[in-house]
Amino acid sequence: MLEKMIFGRYVPGNSFVHRLDPRSKLLFIFLFIIAVFLANNTMTYGLLLAFTLLVIFISRIRLYFLFNGLKPILFLIVFTLLMHFLFTKEGAVLLDLKIFKIYEEGVRQGIFISIRFLVLVLMTTVLTLTTSPISITDGMETLLNPLKRVKLPVHELALMMSIALRFIPTLMDETDKILKAQLARGSDLTSGTIKERIRAVVPLLVPLFVSAFKRAEDLAIAMEVRGYRGGEGRTRYRQLNWQGRDTLVIIIFIVLVAALFWLRGGS
Numbered sequence: 649m650l651e652k653m654i655f656g657r658y659v660p661g662n663s664f665v666h667r668l669d670p671r672s673k674l675l676f677i678f679l680f681i682i683a684v685f686l687a688n689n690t691m692t693y694g695l696l697l698a699f700t701l702l703v704i705f706i707s708r709i710r711l712y713f714l715f716n717g718l719k720p721i722l723f724l725i726v727f728t729l730l731m732h733f734l735f736t737k738e739g740a741v742l743l744d745l746k747i748f749k750i751y752e753e754g755v756r757q758g759i760f761i762s763i764r765f766l767v768l769v770l771m772t773t774v775l776t777l778t779t780s781p782i783s784i785t786d787g788m789e790t791l792l793n794p795l796k797r798v799k800l801p802v803h804e805l806a807l808m809m810s811i812a813l814r815f816i817p818t819l820m821d822e823t824d825k826i827l828k829a830q831l832a833r834g835s836d837l838t839s840g841t842i843k844e845r846i847r848a849v850v851p852l853l854v855p856l857f858v859s860a861f862k863r864a865e866d867l868a869i870a871m872e873v874r875g876y877r878g879g880e881g882r883t884r885y886r887q888l889n890w891q892g893r894d895t896l897v898i899i900i901f902i903v904l905v906a907a908l909f910w911l912r913g914g915s
Contacts, residue, residue, distance in 0.1 A: 657717075657817045658780045664893065665707035665778045670787030672894035676901055677775050683905050684764055691911040693763045699904060700767040707778050714773065721769050725762050732758030776813065785810035786888055811867070815860075822859050826852055 660666075665673070687693045704714065715722065736754030743750040776784075789806040796802050830851055 657777060659709070659777045661708055661778065663706060663708040663778065665703065665774065667893070668778075668897060669888055669890050669894045670779050670783040671790055671888060671890065672897045673775055673779055674784070674787045674791060676897055677771060679901055680771055681768060683901070683908060684768060686905065686908040686912065687760070687764065688912055692908050693760055695904075695907060695911060696767050697763055700770050703774060704770065707774050709774065709777055714770070714777075718769060718773065722766075725765050725769075728765060729758040729762045732761060781810045781814040782886070784813065786886060790888060815863070818863070819856070819860060823852070823856055826855050826859075 684696060687696055704711065732754050733750050734748055734754070736757050737749070737751050738754070739752030739756070741749050742752055742755060779787075785806045788809065789803055792800070792802040792806065
């Protein structure tokens, strides 16, 4: 159900990943997203997958909990895999079912793209599970500080992204409550024609949008009442502290990139 959706949630803990400075985690994730596109063969994609599983193990997040919360996204990964199987027509024919054929390059590209999508989703989810929204905001604002010279509203941008991230699980919980309420009243969202299903979703969307706007209004009023006026002149209660383990994370990333370059020439 929707209450199991974990993207955007924070799970307190005391693992090595939890204790990292949010700036090092954000910087690592940003660079990792770029590094993923260096993979071009079985060895490099295998390295990325193994490294991702190692990070999950170090963060002490149970694989069952992680994959169970990412079921909707995993469905998209499987769908991507099937699309490559069906529509990529390059290389030798591996399976001929008369209706359609599965080609070697289709299987290869489908598996590679699915792994790329999977490691990106897993790593970004680990970030949100091990870093509180406030820490993400502070880290993002600090990393973007140089952009203030070009008049970019760094504080407001970081706050906006943090609030949006925090609202994801909140809206998912709200959707689940409304869905259960509609089902208790006899609504049927799983049967009938496509037109009937779309029509049945309307009673779900209307209260969801009303609730979302109400929450946004309450948040705006709360910030205004507390005298929020942006980042100028504000002091920080939580001070970020870059330590040796954060430098170690950057060194590990450099080693990972070097290994990807070295393995790119393999088959």
